[in-house]
Amino acid sequence: QKEVEQNSGPLSVPEGAIASLNCTYSDRGSQSFFWYRQYSGKSPELIMFIYSNGDKEDGRFTAQLNKASQYVSLLIRDSQPSDSATYLCAPGAGGTSYGKLTFGQGTILTVHP
Amino acid sequence: GAGVSQSPSNKVTEKGKDVELRCDPISGHTALYWYRQSLGQGLEFLIYFQGNSAPDKSGLPSDRFSAERTGGSVSTLTIQRTQQEDSAVYLCASKLGRTGTEAFFGQGTRLTVV
Numbered sequence: 001q002k003e004v005e006q007n008s009g010p011l012s013v014p015e016g017a018i019a020s021l022n023c024t025y026s027d028r029g030s031q032s033f034f035w036y037r038q039y040s041g042k043s044p045e046l047i048m049f050i051y052s053n054g055d056k057e058d059g060r061f062t063a064q065l066n067k068a069s070q071y072v073s074l075l076i077r078d079s080q081p082s083d084s085a086t087y088l089c090a091p092g093a094g095g096t097s098y099g100k101l102t103f104g105q106g107t108i109l110t111v112h113p
Numbered sequence: 114g115a116g117v118s119q120s121p122s123n124k125v126t127e128k129g130k131d132v133e134l135r136c137d138p139i140s141g142h143t144a145l146y147w148y149r150q151s152l153g154q155g156l157e158f159l160i161y162f163q164g165n166s167a168p169d170k171s172g173l174p175s176d177r178f179s180a181e182r183t184g185g186s187v188s189t190l191t192i193q194r195t196q197q198e199d200s201a202v203y204l205c206a207s208k209l210g211r212t213g214t215e216a217f218f219g220q221g222t223r224l225t226v227v
Binding site for chain 2: 034043044045046049088090099100101102103104105106
């Protein structure tokens with residue numbers, strides 16, 4: 001089983017719609033969860049992190065965490081063409097692997113006008 | 114410096130040569146990570162450092178790959194006897210050692226083995 005799994009997409013949504021990105025992870029000891037955005041040809045940049053079960057909202061972005069199901073998601077409301085990028089999920093490892101940061105394969109999001 | 118600095122930005126090398134890639138993390142960041150990203154692929158974990166020690170080097174693809182970190186700061190990733198399949202962007206990231214803190218990425222080194 002992969003440590004982090006994401007649908008690679010591509011996910012295509014119309015401008016103004018809600019984009020839903022999903023991620024599952026295998027390490028039950030993970031305590032913190034990061035969503036990074038990577039534009040083509042650029043380095044990843046952090047857009048959200050969450051470490052408590054439930055929802056965390058920041059502007060148009062909402063991260064949702066369910067530790068029991070080992071599932072974390074990212075919702076982007078009112079999607080814009082500028083949101084078109086690859087979104088990477090990264091659970092911070094727990095237990096004996098504490099400190100290791102492993103990324104999923106990423107979901108390619110395209111927002112079309 | 115203000116951010117994570119990697120050098121060189123681009124490196125073209127002949128198959129069989131050795132290369133060294135350098136990462137200068139943000140001052141005070143105790144954790145440092147190396148990743149490899151092939152075209153159109155995700156981030157492949159290579160190794161991470163906590164201070165000068167590497168608790169997990171499980172991602173190094175072969176014994177041709179090695180990395181070190183000195184003084185809790187600069188890190189060097191060395192690839193010996195390069196092969197064409199080593200061609201990729203090598204990304205370095207650093208963060209504070211505490212859990213829940215953001216990892217900042219450098220601009221990467223694009224390695225091309227010809």
